[in-house]
Amino acid sequence: METNGQGIEKFSIRTPCSSANIGPGFDVIGLALSIYLELQVTVDHTKTSSEHPLNCRITYEGQGENSGEVPLDPASNLITRVALYVLRCHDQRAFPVETHVHIVNPIPLGRGLGSSGAAVVAGVMLGKEVGGLDLDNDRLFDFCLMIERHPDNIGAALFGGFVGTYLKPLSPEDVARVEIPLAEVLPAPAGGVDTGERPPEPPYGIGHHIKFPWCRQIKAVAIIPEFQVPTAKAREVLPANYPRQDVTFNLQRIALLPVALGQSPPDPELIYLAMQDKLHQQYRQTLIPGLGDIVESMSPSTQEGLLGVCLSGAGPTILALATSNYEQIADRIIEFFKKEGIRCQWLILEPAEGTKVIRRD
Numbered sequence: 450m451e452t453n454g455q456g457i458e459k460f461s462i463r464t465p466c467s468s469a470n471i472g473p474g475f476d477v478i479g480l481a482l483s484i485y486l487e488l489q490v491t492v493d494h495t496k497t498s499s500e501h502p503l504n505c506r507i508t509y510e511g512q513g514e515n516s517g518e519v520p521l522d523p524a525s526n527l528i529t530r531v532a533l534y535v536l537r538c539h540d541q542r543a544f545p546v547e548t549h550v551h552i553v554n555p556i557p558l559g560r561g562l563g564s565s566g567a568a569v570v571a572g573v574m575l576g577k578e579v580g581g582l583d584l585d586n587d588r589l590f591d592f593c594l595m596i597e598r599h600p601d602n603i604g605a606a607l608f609g610g611f612v613g614t615y616l617k618p619l620s621p622e623d624v625a626r627v628e629i630p631l632a633e634v635l636p637a638p639a640g641g642v643d644t645g646e647r648p649p650e651p652p653y654g655i656g657h658h659i660k661f662p663w664c665r666q667i668k669a670v671a672i673i674p675e676f677q678v679p680t681a682k683a684r685e686v687l688p689a690n691y692p693r694q695d696v697t698f699n700l701q702r703i704a705l706l707p708v709a710l711g712q713s714p715p716d717p718e719l720i721y722l723a724m725q726d727k728l729h730q731q732y733r734q735t736l737i738p739g740l741g742d743i744v745e746s747m748s749p750s751t752q753e754g755l756l757g758v759c760l761s762g763a764g765p766t767i768l769a770l771a772t773s774n775y776e777q778i779a780d781r782i783i784e785f786f787k788k789e790g791i792r793c794q795w796l797i798l799e800p801a802e803g804t805k806v807i808r809r810d
């Protein structure tokens with residue numbers, strides 16, 4: 450515990466947003482990008498009791514601030530529930546008296562930019578820090594995977610950069626452990642009646658990642674529609690089985706993608722080809738009006754500066770990779786959504802570092 454000499458401990462946790470899949474890398478590839486969730490945490494060790502549930506007060510500013518989408522009750526808020534899961538796995542039943550978490554969240558919610566992945570990663574890190582736990586990032590990744598089961602967003606948000614993520618084959622007993630229903634990992638609400646039971650701990654070494662190089666000339670243009678698509682819903686529309694030729698199509702492209710996006714100067718034709726997908730985007734068109742037209746008609750041959758275009762995560766955000774003419778590219782994509790009566794905002798983003806803890810005095 451590092452306090453300021455008066456028993457007050459202050460630190461911030463900064464976690465980037467992420468774009469998963471980048472076309473063919475469904476549930477594998479993640480790219481950390483430069484919008485950051487920040488937790489400003491204060492632990493007042495001079496207090497001996499707290500009037501707040503679970504000894505934790507939450508305040509919030511940012512996306513969905515006035516919509517009530519992000520609960521301020523620590524038993525319901527995703528970040529604090531995740532932190533509490535980590536604490537309870539280590540026999541700490543609540544936050545230290547008295548914890549204040551101020552959440553600053555500019556990551557759009559439910560738009561395919563990994564807001565929930567960032568919340569899970571930040572929550573795991575919060576549990577580690579307030580609990581004074583000796584957990585390295587690989588172990589934190591295991592905890593994240595008990596909550597968000599696809600490793601691409603959380604891998605990018607935790608480790609930063611452009612990553613490939615994969616899961617280790619588990620023993621039958623460990624498979625049963627990671628398949629425990631989420632409600633048992635994160636009982637909702639976490640602060641109900643505390644049975645004193647330890648939640649199921651993650652097996653060791655569930656998830657792994659590898660960092661790929663990223664060509665610095667490439668920027669990510671995010672076109673963010675005004676409507677939300679919950680990731681769970683966008684996963685429900687995917688089929689249980691795929692035609693063999695579609696799987697082969699994606700495997701061929703995934704073999705190209707990390708090389709194509711790492712080499713300088715970037716080769717637009719190669720990147721365009723490497724970003725094609727047949728495993729998720731076509732099925733998600735039903736939820737995202739305009740998606741089919743956008744991926745079919747935007748290419749480097751018609752749009753100067755463009756390298757490739759894909760759905761960001763589960764959508765509805767569109768990610769265009771480009772080296773110039775960002776505004777023209779964004780405007781063209783916005784036009785497609787406009788025809789469907791959908792308004793958008795757009796941002797130019799860059800690859801970001803992973804989650805950091807910054808001490809404040």
Ligand SMILES: Nc1ncnc2c1ncn2[C@@H]1O[C@H](COP(=O)(O)OP(=O)(O)O)[C@@H](O)[C@H]1O
Pocket residue numbers: 486518519520526527528552554557558559560561562563564565566568678679680681762763
């Ligand atoms: N900073 C946050 N604090 C608390 N909950 C959050 C935060 N960010 C995201 N969430 C939760 O995650 C949900 C969005 O997750 P999801 O549907 O996976 O979309 P995405 O991760 O693509 O933004 C939000 O509706 C909210 O419940």
Ligand SMILES: N[C@@H](CCOP(=O)(O)O)C(=O)O
Pocket residue numbers: 467468469470475476477560561562563564565566599601602680683684729761762763764
């Ligand atoms: N691989 C996942 C990624 C979901 O990302 P999100 O940012 O939409 O949560 C998927 O495609 O379902």
